[in-house]
Amino acid sequence: TDGALKVLMDHGGDQFLSAVEHLGSRDPNMFWTSGQWMTEKNGGSDVSKTETIAKLEDGIWRLHGIKWFTSAVDSEMSLALAKPEGQDKLQLFFVKLRDDRGSLNNIKIMGLKNKLGTKALPTAELELCGTPAIPIGKPGDGVKLISTQFNVTRIHNALECVSSMRRQLALLSDYARTREAFGSKLIDLPLFDEVI
Numbered sequence: 001t002d003g004a005l006k007v008l009m010d011h012g013g014d015q016f017l018s019a020v021e022h023l024g025s026r027d028p029n030m031f032w033t034s035g036q037w038m039t040e041k042n043g044g045s046d047v048s049k050t051e052t053i054a055k056l057e058d059g060i061w062r063l064h065g066i067k068w069f070t071s072a073v074d075s076e077m078s079l080a081l082a083k084p085e086g087q088d089k090l091q092l093f094f095v096k097l098r099d100d101r102g103s104l105n106n107i108k109i110m111g112l113k114n115k116l117g118t119k120a121l122p123t124a125e126l127e128l129c130g131t132p133a134i135p136i137g138k139p140g141d142g143v144k145l146i147s148t149q150f151n152v153t154r155i156h157n158a159l160e161c162v163s164s165m166r167r168q169l170a171l172l173s174d175y176a177r178t179r180e181a182f183g184s185k186l187i188d189l190p191l192f193d194e195v196i
Contacts, residue, residue: 003149090142
């Protein structure tokens, strides 16, 4: 979500002011989360093989294709890569997942991924069936722009892991200073030294 906010702030322009306000809000009733839709079965992490096509239909860009690994499918929006029709270059698109009635915006959920670890963040295989989208940047800049989103996400993940490990170490050390076993505090036992 913070990565999507950074992309829209840096490259989105005025048409995304509402989304920026939602993504940056501290009010739980207003706050939005964002997904990231890059990966397709054909190319995997080689997103240059993206087959999702963006077609301009009656003045609205619409995405057609299958995204094989989409994050946060319960979010309010996502950033997605697609190739504008007739072009070979990837472009980044803003997608609202639901319409004004709360229904999925021409999106079919083909199945949820059985992931280890982040069950609370549903990842799915989606079919985009004319999903309305708004282009960000220009064709050819898609990977460069979406990389801001996943780089911010990676930084968050690294910081959260390190801070979690530090907190666990602090709890372990505190416990070892008060818990006694075999006539000594745990912190004074040689085995504890090996563990820590």
